[in-house]
Amino acid sequence: MKSLNIFYINKTHYKTEHSYHLVDPSPWPILGSFGGFCLTLGGVLFMHKYFGGLNLLLTGLTIICYTMYVWWRDIVREATFEDCHTITVQKGLRLGMLLFIISEIMFFFAFFWAFFNSSIAPVYNIGGVWPPKAISIISTYTVPLTNTFFLLSSGATVSWAHHAILGRNKGQTIVGLIFTLILAIWFTKLQIFEYVNAPFSISDGVYGSCFFLATGFHGFHVFIGTIALFISLIRVILNHFTNTHHFGFEAAIWYWHFVDVVWLFLFVNVYWWSNK
Structure with a gap:
């Protein structure tokens, strides 16, 4: 617990040293990349009439849309409610x-x-x-x-x-x-x-x-x-x-x-x- 308290103290102190926003680790970039891969591969398979190509394309599109929503939701929260955008x-x-x-x-x-x-x-x-x-x-x-x-x-x-x-x-x-x-x-x-x-x-x-x-x-x-x-x-x-x-x-x-x-x-x- 002691090291954990020191971490939070240092994090708070670190934030006051500059006006930049250091974002927290996020799963959305890699999820969006996976969605883009599925969308591209599914599109190619669909255009060449391979079985399952349309399903893979729609899966990739769904993942990308979901990633866009949750990622922008986080940005809105950081800008509006957490006042991180100096x-x-x-x-x-x-x-x-x-x-x-x-x-x-x-x-x-x-x-x-x-x-x-x-x-x-x-x-x-x-x-x-x-x-x-x-x-x-x-x-x-x-x-x-x-x-x-x-x-x-x-x-x-x-x-x-x-x-x-x-x-x-x-x-x-x-x-x-x-x-x-x-x-x-x-x-x-x-x-x-x-x-x-x-x-x-x-x-x-x-x-x-x-x-x-x-x-x-x-x-x-x-x-x-x-x-x-x-x-x-x-x-x-x-x-x-x-x-x-x-x-x-x-x-x-x-x-x-x-x-x-x-x-x-x-x-x-x-x-x-x-x-x-």
Whole structure:
């Protein structure tokens, strides 16, 4: 017992020596890695029609979803109830989120590179023109323009919610987030409608591949951002944030603005410029 008491005394004293957060040992990283392994292996087996591939894929997906929930639950507890996220820790989190968004920019840069490489100098295999003559393209001024209005409006409403929380106005923060979520859901619904009624598919040459990969991954990012904002709404209602300590909400806002900017590039280049 004596050594145990000394350990706790030293641990308490150690915490006061710096402003960093030394996390406790956690089983979630290795559990998440196991889930990712099951998901990847199950996906490969399923696509090659091996017995049990689908079950392994679903098992991996379930493990990953569970890991995400319990891991983020621990982070919420550390930030909100244990007050472990000091100013120094928040600076590190902001830097991490910034680097993550930069990596996402590089991710979409690859798709734009493939798009411009094929569109600026179209090869003879597709007729030497862009878009290829056999492709019936989607009109710029229908669903794409409407979705642009929805997504840019959602950027304005989420900024409204951000300024409201800075001004300690919980009611306006909630209203701004609700409007943002409604616009995000409408964007996703129209994107699905566009895919279902598209006159071409992902297998229709390089145009179909570039279109569906770029817009599809953007739609996936919209879905993830919608979940992040929905969780932020719940946390606002539960009083997890203050006007000076709300990085979880702020990170979701940064991510949403990134999604807005990517869509502008997609709309201008993939929908508008390709149709000229």
